[in-house]
Amino acid sequence: MDSGxxxxxxxxxxxxxxxxxxxxxxxxxxxxxxxxxxxxxGYLLRLTRQRExxxxxxxxxxxxxxxxxxxxxxxxxxxxxxxxIARRSFLDERRHASSRTEDLxxxxxxxxxxxxxxxxxxxxxxxxxxxxxxxxxGYREAIQLTKISGLSIAEAADVLGTTExxxxxxxxxxxxxxxxxxxxxxxxx
Amino acid sequence: MTTSDSEPPDLPWPKPAAPGPQVSRxxxxxxxxxxxxxxxxxxxxxxxxxxxxxxxxxxxxAWLTRGNSRIDGTFRSALIGAAGWGIVQAMILWVGLTxxxxxxxxxxxxxxxxxxxxxxxxxxxxxxxxxxxxxxxxSHGERAAHAVRCTVVxxxxxxxxxxxxxxxxxxxxPFTPGLTGALVGLVGGLAGGLTIGIACPSQEGWHACxxxxxxxxxFAGVGWAAGRxxxxx
Numbered sequence: 378m379d380s381g382x383x384x385x386x387x388x389x390x391x392x393x394x395x396x397x398x399x400x401x402x403x404x405x406x407x408x409x410x411x412x413x414x415x416x417x418x419g420y421l422l423r424l425t426r427q428r429e430x431x432x433x434x435x436x437x438x439x440x441x442x443x444x445x446x447x448x449x450x451x452x453x454x455x456x457x458x459x460x461x462i463a464r465r466s467f468l469d470e471r472r473h474a475s476s477r478t479e480d481l482x483x484x485x486x487x488x489x490x491x492x493x494x495x496x497x498x499x500x501x502x503x504x505x506x507x508x509x510x511x512x513x514x515g516y517r518e519a520i521q522l523t524k525i526s527g528l529s530i531a532e533a534a535d536v537l538g539t540t541e542x543x544x545x546x547x548x549x550x551x552x553x554x555x556x557x558x559x560x561x562x563x564x565x566x
Numbered sequence: 567m568t569t570s571d572s573e574p575p576d577l578p579w580p581k582p583a584a585p586g587p588q589v590s591r592x593x594x595x596x597x598x599x600x601x602x603x604x605x606x607x608x609x610x611x612x613x614x615x616x617x618x619x620x621x622x623x624x625x626x627x628a629w630l631t632r633g634n635s636r637i638d639g640t641f642r643s644a645l646i647g648a649a650g651w652g653i654v655q656a657m658i659l660w661v662g663l664t665x666x667x668x669x670x671x672x673x674x675x676x677x678x679x680x681x682x683x684x685x686x687x688x689x690x691x692x693x694x695x696x697x698x699x700x701x702x703x704x705s706h707g708e709r710a711a712h713a714v715r716c717t718v719v720x721x722x723x724x725x726x727x728x729x730x731x732x733x734x735x736x737x738x739x740p741f742t743p744g745l746t747g748a749l750v751g752l753v754g755g756l757a758g759g760l761t762i763g764i765a766c767p768s769q770e771g772w773h774a775c776x777x778x779x780x781x782x783x784x785f786a787g788v789g790w791a792a793g794r795x796x797x798x799x
Binding site for chain 2: 398399400401402403406407410414415416418419420422431432435436439440441442443444445446447448449450451452453454457458461462465501502505506509524525526532535536538540555
Protein backbone atom coordinates (compact mmCIF):
# COMPACT_ATOMS: atom_id res chain seq x y z
CA MET A 378 0.00 0.00 0.00
CA ASP A 379 1.31 3.41 -0.91
CA SER A 380 0.77 5.59 2.08
CA GLY A 381 1.81 8.76 0.31
CA UNK A 382 4.20 11.23 1.90
CA UNK A 383 5.18 10.82 5.53
CA UNK A 384 3.59 13.16 8.03
CA UNK A 385 3.81 13.46 11.77
CA UNK A 386 0.25 12.48 12.63
CA UNK A 387 -0.22 13.98 16.12
CA UNK A 388 0.88 17.46 15.01
CA UNK A 389 -0.60 17.43 11.50
CA UNK A 390 -3.53 19.69 10.62
CA UNK A 391 -6.73 17.84 9.71
CA UNK A 392 -6.36 19.08 6.11
CA UNK A 393 -2.97 17.35 5.96
CA UNK A 394 -4.49 14.22 7.49
CA UNK A 395 -7.22 14.25 4.85
CA UNK A 396 -4.65 14.57 2.08
CA UNK A 397 -2.63 11.69 3.54
CA UNK A 398 -5.84 9.62 3.73
CA UNK A 399 -6.55 10.40 0.07
CA UNK A 400 -2.99 9.22 -0.64
CA UNK A 401 -3.85 5.89 1.00
CA UNK A 402 -2.54 6.34 4.54
CA UNK A 403 -4.81 4.34 6.89
CA UNK A 404 -3.13 5.70 10.02
CA UNK A 405 -3.96 9.20 8.84
CA UNK A 406 -7.61 8.17 8.60
CA UNK A 407 -7.53 6.85 12.18
CA UNK A 408 -6.12 10.15 13.41
CA UNK A 409 -8.58 12.11 11.28
CA UNK A 410 -11.47 10.08 12.65
CA UNK A 411 -10.25 10.62 16.21
CA UNK A 412 -10.20 14.38 15.64
CA UNK A 413 -13.47 14.93 13.79
CA UNK A 414 -15.84 12.12 14.80
CA UNK A 415 -17.04 13.74 18.03
CA UNK A 416 -17.82 16.99 16.27
CA UNK A 417 -19.73 15.22 13.50
CA UNK A 418 -21.54 12.93 15.90
CA GLY A 419 -22.41 15.80 18.24
CA TYR A 420 -23.84 17.75 15.32
CA LEU A 421 -25.87 14.79 14.06
CA LEU A 422 -27.07 14.03 17.58
CA ARG A 423 -28.21 17.63 17.94
CA LEU A 424 -30.09 17.38 14.63
CA THR A 425 -31.72 14.00 15.21
CA ARG A 426 -31.91 13.94 19.01
CA GLN A 427 -31.74 10.16 18.74
CA ARG A 428 -28.49 8.32 19.35
CA GLU A 429 -29.21 5.41 16.99
CA UNK A 430 -30.17 7.68 14.10
CA UNK A 431 -27.11 9.85 14.72
CA UNK A 432 -24.85 6.78 14.67
CA UNK A 433 -26.44 5.52 11.45
CA UNK A 434 -25.97 8.93 9.86
CA UNK A 435 -22.37 9.08 11.04
CA UNK A 436 -21.72 5.81 9.20
CA UNK A 437 -23.48 7.13 6.09
CA UNK A 438 -21.43 10.33 6.27
CA UNK A 439 -18.11 8.51 6.49
CA UNK A 440 -19.13 6.14 3.70
CA UNK A 441 -19.75 9.20 1.51
CA UNK A 442 -16.47 10.79 2.59
CA UNK A 443 -14.68 7.56 1.71
CA UNK A 444 -16.30 7.33 -1.72
CA UNK A 445 -15.76 11.04 -2.42
CA UNK A 446 -12.16 11.27 -1.19
CA UNK A 447 -10.94 11.41 -4.78
CA UNK A 448 -13.02 14.52 -5.43
CA UNK A 449 -11.78 16.31 -2.32
CA UNK A 450 -10.07 19.45 -3.61
CA UNK A 451 -6.87 19.95 -1.68
CA UNK A 452 -6.97 23.00 0.54
CA UNK A 453 -10.70 22.81 1.29
CA UNK A 454 -11.43 23.10 5.04
CA UNK A 455 -12.07 19.50 6.12
CA UNK A 456 -14.35 19.88 9.13
CA UNK A 457 -16.90 22.16 7.37
CA UNK A 458 -16.62 19.89 4.29
CA UNK A 459 -17.55 16.83 6.38
CA UNK A 460 -20.22 18.69 8.35
CA UNK A 461 -21.85 19.76 5.07
CA ILE A 462 -21.87 16.13 3.93
CA ALA A 463 -23.33 15.09 7.30
CA ARG A 464 -26.03 17.74 7.02
CA ARG A 465 -26.99 16.62 3.51
CA SER A 466 -27.11 13.02 4.70
CA PHE A 467 -29.49 14.09 7.46
CA LEU A 468 -31.70 16.07 5.08
CA ASP A 469 -31.78 13.16 2.59
CA GLU A 470 -32.74 10.74 5.34
CA ARG A 471 -35.47 13.07 6.58
CA ARG A 472 -36.81 13.53 3.05
CA HIS A 473 -36.99 9.78 2.55
CA ALA A 474 -38.62 9.35 5.94
CA SER A 475 -41.24 11.99 5.20
CA SER A 476 -42.15 10.23 1.94
CA ARG A 477 -42.96 7.11 3.94
CA THR A 478 -45.93 6.80 6.27
CA GLU A 479 -45.03 8.96 9.23
CA ASP A 480 -47.47 11.61 10.36
CA LEU A 481 -46.42 15.01 9.17
CA UNK A 482 -46.90 18.29 10.95
CA UNK A 483 -48.83 21.14 9.31
CA UNK A 484 -45.72 22.56 7.62
CA UNK A 485 -44.95 19.21 5.98
CA UNK A 486 -41.97 18.34 8.19
CA UNK A 487 -41.57 15.38 10.43
CA UNK A 488 -42.78 16.22 13.90
CA UNK A 489 -39.77 17.01 16.03
CA UNK A 490 -39.38 14.73 19.04
CA UNK A 491 -40.65 16.58 22.06
CA UNK A 492 -38.19 17.32 24.81
CA UNK A 493 -39.18 15.06 27.64
CA UNK A 494 -41.04 16.82 30.37
CA UNK A 495 -38.82 15.65 33.18
CA UNK A 496 -37.96 17.19 36.49
CA UNK A 497 -36.07 20.45 36.85
CA UNK A 498 -32.48 20.03 35.55
CA UNK A 499 -29.90 19.40 38.24
CA UNK A 500 -27.42 22.07 37.16
CA UNK A 501 -26.79 24.80 34.62
CA UNK A 502 -25.12 22.37 32.22
CA UNK A 503 -28.17 20.10 32.14
CA UNK A 504 -30.45 23.15 31.85
CA UNK A 505 -28.44 24.40 28.88
CA UNK A 506 -28.60 20.99 27.24
CA UNK A 507 -32.39 21.02 27.64
CA UNK A 508 -32.70 24.60 26.49
CA UNK A 509 -30.72 23.77 23.33
CA UNK A 510 -33.04 20.86 22.65
CA UNK A 511 -36.15 23.05 22.65
CA UNK A 512 -34.67 25.65 20.29
CA UNK A 513 -36.02 25.69 16.71
CA UNK A 514 -33.83 23.63 14.39
CA GLY A 515 -32.27 26.59 12.55
CA TYR A 516 -31.14 28.32 15.75
CA ARG A 517 -29.99 25.05 17.29
CA GLU A 518 -27.84 24.22 14.26
CA ALA A 519 -26.27 27.68 14.14
CA ILE A 520 -25.37 27.60 17.83
CA GLN A 521 -24.13 24.01 17.63
CA LEU A 522 -21.81 24.81 14.72
CA THR A 523 -20.41 28.08 16.06
CA LYS A 524 -20.23 27.43 19.80
CA ILE A 525 -19.80 23.67 20.15
CA SER A 526 -18.16 22.56 16.90
CA GLY A 527 -16.01 25.70 16.90
CA LEU A 528 -16.64 26.84 13.33
CA SER A 529 -16.32 30.47 12.31
CA ILE A 530 -19.44 32.32 11.18
CA ALA A 531 -18.27 32.06 7.55
CA GLU A 532 -17.68 28.32 7.84
CA ALA A 533 -21.05 27.78 9.52
CA ALA A 534 -22.69 29.77 6.70
CA ASP A 535 -21.02 27.46 4.17
CA VAL A 536 -22.26 24.35 5.98
CA LEU A 537 -25.80 25.70 6.29
CA GLY A 538 -25.83 27.00 2.72
CA THR A 539 -26.76 30.51 3.79
CA THR A 540 -25.19 33.91 4.34
CA GLU A 541 -23.05 35.02 7.26
CA UNK A 542 -25.70 37.58 8.19
CA UNK A 543 -28.33 34.86 8.39
CA UNK A 544 -26.10 32.76 10.66
CA UNK A 545 -25.44 35.75 12.95
CA UNK A 546 -29.17 36.38 13.11
CA UNK A 547 -29.95 32.77 13.96
CA UNK A 548 -27.29 32.71 16.66
CA UNK A 549 -28.60 36.00 18.07
CA UNK A 550 -32.19 34.77 18.17
CA UNK A 551 -31.05 31.45 19.56
CA UNK A 552 -29.24 33.23 22.38
CA UNK A 553 -32.34 35.28 23.14
CA UNK A 554 -34.39 32.11 23.52
CA UNK A 555 -31.65 30.37 25.48
CA UNK A 556 -31.51 33.28 27.88
CA UNK A 557 -35.25 33.05 28.50
CA UNK A 558 -35.00 29.31 29.14
CA UNK A 559 -32.07 29.75 31.50
CA UNK A 560 -33.80 32.57 33.39
CA UNK A 561 -36.72 30.20 33.92
CA UNK A 562 -34.25 27.65 35.28
CA UNK A 563 -32.66 30.25 37.59
CA UNK A 564 -36.06 31.22 38.99
CA UNK A 565 -36.88 27.56 39.65
CA UNK A 566 -33.74 26.67 41.58
CA MET B 567 -25.03 43.26 15.49
CA THR B 568 -22.35 40.78 16.53
CA THR B 569 -22.86 37.33 17.88
CA SER B 570 -21.38 38.29 21.22
CA ASP B 571 -23.86 41.13 21.78
CA SER B 572 -26.42 38.89 23.38
CA GLU B 573 -24.33 35.88 24.29
CA PRO B 574 -25.07 34.63 27.76
CA PRO B 575 -21.74 34.80 29.60
CA ASP B 576 -19.65 31.75 30.53
CA LEU B 577 -22.09 29.09 29.54
CA PRO B 578 -20.94 25.52 30.07
CA TRP B 579 -21.43 24.49 26.45
CA PRO B 580 -21.79 20.71 26.24
CA LYS B 581 -18.83 18.71 24.97
CA PRO B 582 -19.63 16.81 21.76
CA ALA B 583 -20.66 13.23 22.54
CA ALA B 584 -18.64 10.30 21.27
CA PRO B 585 -20.13 7.62 19.01
CA GLY B 586 -20.22 4.05 20.35
CA PRO B 587 -17.08 1.89 19.99
CA GLN B 588 -18.84 -0.57 17.67
CA VAL B 589 -19.85 2.20 15.31
CA SER B 590 -16.34 3.65 15.34
CA ARG B 591 -14.86 0.23 14.62
CA UNK B 592 -17.27 -0.34 11.72
CA UNK B 593 -16.45 3.06 10.22
CA UNK B 594 -12.70 2.54 10.57
CA UNK B 595 -12.96 -0.89 8.91
CA UNK B 596 -15.13 0.44 6.11
CA UNK B 597 -12.88 3.39 5.37
CA UNK B 598 -9.48 1.69 5.59
CA UNK B 599 -10.13 -1.75 4.06
CA UNK B 600 -8.02 -2.09 0.90
CA UNK B 601 -7.20 1.60 1.09
CA UNK B 602 -5.02 2.61 -1.83
CA UNK B 603 -3.88 5.88 -3.26
CA UNK B 604 -6.81 7.70 -4.83
CA UNK B 605 -6.11 9.75 -7.89
CA UNK B 606 -7.11 13.26 -6.90
CA UNK B 607 -7.34 15.60 -9.88
CA UNK B 608 -6.27 19.12 -8.84
CA UNK B 609 -8.61 22.04 -9.48
CA UNK B 610 -6.21 23.59 -12.02
CA UNK B 611 -6.35 20.42 -14.17
CA UNK B 612 -10.13 20.32 -13.96
CA UNK B 613 -10.24 23.97 -14.99
CA UNK B 614 -7.99 23.37 -17.99
CA UNK B 615 -10.12 20.35 -18.94
CA UNK B 616 -13.28 22.46 -18.76
CA UNK B 617 -11.78 25.17 -20.98
CA UNK B 618 -10.40 22.61 -23.43
CA UNK B 619 -13.80 20.94 -23.73
CA UNK B 620 -15.57 24.23 -24.36
CA UNK B 621 -12.95 25.44 -26.83
CA UNK B 622 -12.72 22.04 -28.56
CA UNK B 623 -16.46 21.80 -29.22
CA UNK B 624 -16.51 25.39 -30.46
CA UNK B 625 -13.61 24.80 -32.88
CA UNK B 626 -15.08 21.51 -34.10
CA UNK B 627 -18.41 23.05 -35.08
CA ALA B 628 -16.78 26.16 -36.53
CA TRP B 629 -14.60 23.91 -38.69
CA LEU B 630 -17.51 21.66 -39.74
CA THR B 631 -19.62 24.64 -40.84
CA ARG B 632 -16.82 26.67 -42.42
CA GLY B 633 -18.48 26.31 -45.85
CA ASN B 634 -21.83 27.87 -44.77
CA SER B 635 -22.67 31.00 -46.72
CA ARG B 636 -22.54 34.09 -44.51
CA ILE B 637 -22.82 37.83 -44.96
CA ASP B 638 -19.34 39.23 -45.65
CA GLY B 639 -17.45 40.23 -42.53
CA THR B 640 -19.93 38.70 -40.05
CA PHE B 641 -17.91 35.50 -39.59
CA ARG B 642 -14.86 37.50 -38.58
CA SER B 643 -16.78 39.71 -36.15
CA ALA B 644 -18.48 36.61 -34.69
CA LEU B 645 -15.05 35.08 -34.10
CA ILE B 646 -13.83 38.23 -32.35
CA GLY B 647 -16.99 38.26 -30.21
CA ALA B 648 -16.50 34.58 -29.40
CA ALA B 649 -12.91 35.24 -28.32
CA GLY B 650 -14.12 37.97 -25.96
CA TRP B 651 -16.81 35.76 -24.49
CA GLY B 652 -14.24 32.96 -24.22
CA ILE B 653 -12.35 35.19 -21.80
CA VAL B 654 -15.59 35.77 -19.87
CA GLN B 655 -16.10 31.99 -19.67
CA ALA B 656 -12.58 31.47 -18.35
CA MET B 657 -13.21 34.17 -15.76
CA ILE B 658 -16.49 32.56 -14.67
CA LEU B 659 -14.77 29.21 -14.24
CA TRP B 660 -11.92 30.83 -12.34
CA VAL B 661 -14.24 32.74 -9.98
CA GLY B 662 -16.67 29.88 -9.55
CA LEU B 663 -14.53 26.80 -9.39
CA THR B 664 -10.78 27.17 -9.12
CA UNK B 665 -10.50 27.74 -5.39
CA UNK B 666 -11.43 24.77 -3.18
CA UNK B 667 -14.97 24.86 -1.76
CA UNK B 668 -15.10 26.79 1.48
CA UNK B 669 -12.46 29.21 0.17
CA UNK B 670 -14.31 30.40 -2.92
CA UNK B 671 -15.45 33.93 -3.69
CA UNK B 672 -18.59 35.01 -1.84
CA UNK B 673 -21.84 33.35 -2.83
CA UNK B 674 -23.33 36.77 -3.50
CA UNK B 675 -20.67 37.62 -6.10
CA UNK B 676 -21.14 34.25 -7.80
CA UNK B 677 -24.92 34.69 -7.79
CA UNK B 678 -24.60 38.10 -9.41
CA UNK B 679 -22.29 36.57 -12.01
CA UNK B 680 -24.75 33.73 -12.69
CA UNK B 681 -27.67 36.12 -13.19
CA UNK B 682 -26.00 39.09 -14.85
CA UNK B 683 -23.80 37.30 -17.40
CA UNK B 684 -26.62 35.65 -19.40
CA UNK B 685 -28.52 38.94 -19.44
CA UNK B 686 -25.42 40.74 -20.77
CA UNK B 687 -24.88 37.98 -23.32
CA UNK B 688 -28.46 38.33 -24.52
CA UNK B 689 -27.91 42.10 -24.78
CA UNK B 690 -24.71 41.54 -26.75
CA UNK B 691 -26.40 39.13 -29.17
CA UNK B 692 -29.29 41.55 -29.71
CA UNK B 693 -26.93 44.50 -30.16
CA UNK B 694 -24.67 42.64 -32.61
CA UNK B 695 -27.56 41.65 -34.92
CA UNK B 696 -27.33 43.77 -38.08
CA UNK B 697 -31.04 43.58 -38.97
CA UNK B 698 -34.42 42.71 -37.48
CA UNK B 699 -37.63 41.45 -39.04
CA UNK B 700 -41.07 41.77 -37.44
CA UNK B 701 -41.80 39.22 -34.70
CA UNK B 702 -44.67 37.85 -36.83
CA UNK B 703 -42.30 37.16 -39.71
CA UNK B 704 -39.79 35.54 -37.38
CA SER B 705 -42.36 33.29 -35.75
CA HIS B 706 -43.91 31.90 -38.94
CA GLY B 707 -42.85 29.80 -41.90
CA GLU B 708 -39.30 28.87 -42.77
CA ARG B 709 -37.77 31.39 -40.34
CA ALA B 710 -39.54 29.72 -37.40
CA ALA B 711 -38.47 26.25 -38.56
CA HIS B 712 -34.88 27.45 -38.90
CA ALA B 713 -35.03 28.99 -35.42
CA VAL B 714 -36.24 25.70 -33.95
CA ARG B 715 -33.46 23.74 -35.69
CA CYS B 716 -30.84 26.23 -34.49
CA THR B 717 -32.21 26.18 -30.93
CA VAL B 718 -32.11 22.39 -30.80
CA VAL B 719 -28.52 22.24 -32.11
CA UNK B 720 -27.42 25.06 -29.77
CA UNK B 721 -29.03 23.39 -26.75
CA UNK B 722 -27.45 20.06 -27.70
CA UNK B 723 -24.00 21.64 -27.76
CA UNK B 724 -24.68 23.47 -24.50
CA UNK B 725 -25.75 20.18 -22.91
CA UNK B 726 -22.63 18.45 -24.20
CA UNK B 727 -20.32 21.09 -22.75
CA UNK B 728 -22.22 21.61 -19.48
CA UNK B 729 -22.53 17.86 -18.92
CA UNK B 730 -18.83 17.33 -19.60
CA UNK B 731 -17.78 20.13 -17.25
CA UNK B 732 -20.19 18.94 -14.54
CA UNK B 733 -18.67 15.47 -14.78
CA UNK B 734 -15.18 16.95 -14.49
CA UNK B 735 -16.20 18.63 -11.20
CA UNK B 736 -18.53 15.88 -9.95
CA UNK B 737 -18.70 15.47 -6.18
CA UNK B 738 -16.45 18.42 -5.40
CA UNK B 739 -18.79 20.92 -3.72
CA PRO B 740 -20.97 20.07 -0.71
CA PHE B 741 -21.47 23.76 0.17
CA THR B 742 -23.03 25.55 -2.82
CA PRO B 743 -23.63 22.86 -5.45
CA GLY B 744 -26.58 24.70 -7.00
CA LEU B 745 -24.67 27.91 -7.50
CA THR B 746 -21.58 26.15 -8.80
CA GLY B 747 -23.80 24.12 -11.13
CA ALA B 748 -25.43 27.32 -12.39
CA LEU B 749 -22.02 28.74 -13.29
CA VAL B 750 -21.06 25.51 -15.06
CA GLY B 751 -24.38 25.54 -16.92
CA LEU B 752 -23.81 29.16 -17.82
CA VAL B 753 -20.41 28.35 -19.29
CA GLY B 754 -21.98 25.54 -21.34
CA GLY B 755 -24.85 27.79 -22.42
CA LEU B 756 -22.45 30.54 -23.49
CA ALA B 757 -20.28 28.07 -25.39
CA GLY B 758 -23.34 26.57 -27.09
CA GLY B 759 -24.64 30.02 -28.02
CA LEU B 760 -21.31 31.15 -29.41
CA THR B 761 -20.85 27.90 -31.30
CA ILE B 762 -24.23 28.11 -32.99
CA GLY B 763 -23.59 31.82 -33.59
CA ILE B 764 -20.54 30.86 -35.63
CA ALA B 765 -22.19 27.95 -37.41
CA CYS B 766 -25.50 29.60 -38.30
CA PRO B 767 -25.56 31.92 -41.31
CA SER B 768 -28.59 33.90 -40.01
CA GLN B 769 -27.79 37.27 -38.43
CA GLU B 770 -31.40 38.33 -37.85
CA GLY B 771 -32.08 39.86 -34.41
CA TRP B 772 -34.99 37.74 -33.13
CA HIS B 773 -33.30 34.59 -34.35
CA ALA B 774 -30.02 35.51 -32.66
CA CYS B 775 -31.78 36.28 -29.35
CA UNK B 776 -34.02 33.21 -29.23
CA UNK B 777 -31.81 30.58 -30.87
CA UNK B 778 -28.32 31.75 -29.90
CA UNK B 779 -28.71 33.88 -26.76
CA UNK B 780 -31.42 32.37 -24.55
CA UNK B 781 -29.53 29.07 -24.11
CA UNK B 782 -27.11 30.71 -21.66
CA UNK B 783 -29.98 31.79 -19.40
CA UNK B 784 -31.74 28.43 -19.72
CA PHE B 785 -28.59 26.47 -18.96
CA ALA B 786 -27.78 28.55 -15.89
CA GLY B 787 -31.12 27.26 -14.54
CA VAL B 788 -30.55 23.71 -15.72
CA GLY B 789 -27.05 23.79 -14.23
CA TRP B 790 -28.51 24.90 -10.89
CA ALA B 791 -30.71 21.80 -10.74
CA ALA B 792 -28.08 19.43 -12.14
CA GLY B 793 -25.37 20.78 -9.83
CA ARG B 794 -27.46 19.99 -6.76
CA UNK B 795 -27.42 16.35 -7.80
CA UNK B 796 -24.01 15.92 -9.40
CA UNK B 797 -21.68 18.20 -7.48
CA UNK B 798 -22.58 16.98 -3.99
CA UNK B 799 -20.19 14.26 -2.69
